[in-house]
Amino acid sequence: MYYLQDLTMNAIARELRTSRSTVSRLLSMARDTGLVQIQVNNPLQRAPSLEQQIRRQFGVEAHVVPVTDVVSDSDVLDRVAIQAARTIGPLVDSNAIIGVAWGSTLSAVSHHLTRKVTHDSTIVQLNGAGNTQTTGITYASEILRRFGQAYGARVEQFPVPAFFDHAETKTAMWAERSVLRILDLQRRMTMAIFGVGSIDANIPSHVYSGGYLDDDDLRALDEHQVVGDVATMFFRADGTHSDLLLNQRSTGPELDLLRQVRRRICVVSGETKINGLRGALAAGLATDLILDEGSARRLVHGGSR
Template sequence: MGDPLSDDGADHERLPGNRSRDALRAAQMYYLQDLTMNAIARELRTSRSTISRLLSLARETGLVQIQVNNPSERAPALEQQIRRRFGVEAHVVPIADSVNDSEVLDRVAIQAARTIGPLVDSNAIIGVAWGSTLSAVSHHLTRKQTHDSTIVQLNGAGNTQTTGITYASEILRSFGQAYGARVEQFPVPAFFDHAETKTAMWEERSVRRILDLQHRMTMAIFGVGSISAGIPSHVYSGGYLDREDLATLETDEVVGDVATMFFRADGTHRDIKLNSRSTGPDLDRLGTVRRRICVVSGESKIDGLRGALAAGLATDLILDEGSARRLVHS
């Protein structure tokens, strides 16, 4: 994190550019993360009255609107750098280094939910992956009524221990209720035991109906899975992969996954063995969806995130400040 704000009464000496940046940072914490002014003041090591003035400045100068919309000339430096380097629309959640992984996830999820809402339209087909990050996002969605919209599950959730239906359906149901959309579940395992079984199942009409919805998606929302994440990705901690699977991923130099489809650091994925058994969407096809929103929390996912960006999987990226810094500076 950068230098803390000046203490009460001293912030009038800051340069206009820095003052505008500080106002935006305080506004994001207050309006998108539900932090109180006292909490923001403690985190930024300044006074409550300074935060109050910054919030007033944010409103007066148009930084705060009903929809968060930072024009490129006003966007914080990290967001600009990510946009230029990776070609994605970035939303960086300002969070101090001292905040623990669980709190980082919750605050990223809050801002993600509020960023996604204005992007959802009627007549949309929205693909949603399951996982720890999307589960957190689903708890903070705000209601927006749409018409003739569909939420479709991006990948199966069953394994040898559970059908996965309860876990995945709770996430999908939250999205459906928030946007008044029909929910279409995908009741297949996350991974088939044999690639031949997947090939045969993909010919079944009931399965092809879901695949057709996925092919017509107008938006996809997903996180990035990583074995080494501070909060373990559900696919690695929920009994989906055995030791042999994990060894295969290591041999194939996998750095992460999106919706249980794996990729390497350079974004390649075609010849990764486990993908032939995964029920996640073809990554080349996913890369053609008009709007692809990737939500990432925690610096330990940075290798997976770089791989996802190299594969061209995201058009929009919502991530915490620490991860953003590592993304552009290392």
């Protein structure tokens, strides 16, 4: 009545024989649950032009979030997270297997998801979260729990460390039936959702700030000119990654496997992640990209941070 028939709240209240405040609450609930989504098309907005340029240059579906230069990094992240949550919702179907990475960006996204009823869908953790200081279970499980709750999906955690100390340990663990079950779910993913990790981001990526990498690891990444990671799998600016030793100890999905997932949604906030984003795009890791306007301009017009 309100959105399609242009009735006022007072007119709706009379027709439904209820109060105006009840109508207002119903309208708010419709927006909060995602039943109603509001889109503003600003003819002066630069985002559509940037989206078209990103599509042409990188072959990905782009969603650019307009922000001004005076907005703080945390506010930019929040706005990107809101847009990501609104973009992801309509793409989630029943019988889906959705891989979700953990990290600062995905944590922000998980707080803004709107409810959508699906059937027989599964949220599977993309990479382990433990390190020498913590199991990481609480941090990662909260992110997955919010995704599962939003879409009424079963949640499958991956209770292994982010990195094994030895590649041989990973090889042995990957033969265990309990681990094989999770790996099989990852192989059958219909969607993957992840951010891009960067060591020099203004809002530090959790893998670099949470005690997951020691000094030797960081030196090795620097020596091999690594620019970023997706789900703790690292890559260079040109997208190469197969010879990086740290990837042999990582519990993240093989990037060759990730590229086979039909829908791969990458969420990026902050211009300081631009080098990592370029590397991820060079590696062909994303089909959909959600990012802030400043990062979008730097991506299409060149320049690094």
